[in-house]
Amino acid sequence: MAVTPPDWLTRHDGSRQGSPAGHAWQVYLDGAPLVRLVPPPAAGRFSCAVTQTENGKRIDKGATFPTADDALRGGLEDLRTYLGW
Numbered sequence: 001m002a003v004t005p006p007d008w009l010t011r012h013d014g015s016r017q018g019s020p021a022g023h024a025w026q027v028y029l030d031g032a033p034l035v036r037l038v039p040p041p042a043a044g045r046f047s048c049a050v051t052q053t054e055n056g057k058r059i060d061k062g063a064t065f066p067t068a069d070d071a072l073r074g075g076l077e078d079l080r081t082y083l084g085w
Contacts, residue, residue: 006076008085025072026053027079035059035079039071048075050082 005016014029016037025037033053039046042064048071050060060078065071 006080008080009076012085027076037072037075037079039065039068039075046071048072048078050075050078 005014009016009027012029014027014034016025016027018025023038026033027035027037036049036051036053038049038051040049045064045066046068047062047064048060049058051058059082060075063074063078065074
């Protein structure tokens with residue numbers, strides 16, 4: 001999955017790293033893991049589970065997208081909204 005981290009994330013000293021299997025991302029702020037993004041299939045489309053690493057709470061809005069890359073972009077947008085950026 002070749003989605004580039006958005007500018008708002010890098011401006012806040014954030015980064016993302018793909019999982020070794022390539023099916024999930026970990027998003028970091030100031031070097032600490034913040035959320036995990038996983039794009040599971042959902043009725044012929046994809047959703048993006050955005051889960052906080054410290055407490056397991058889901059913060060995504062449950063939207064669906066045509067591709068896994070689009071779902072990851074949507075998950076990052078859910079994160080941006082949640083953080084108020």
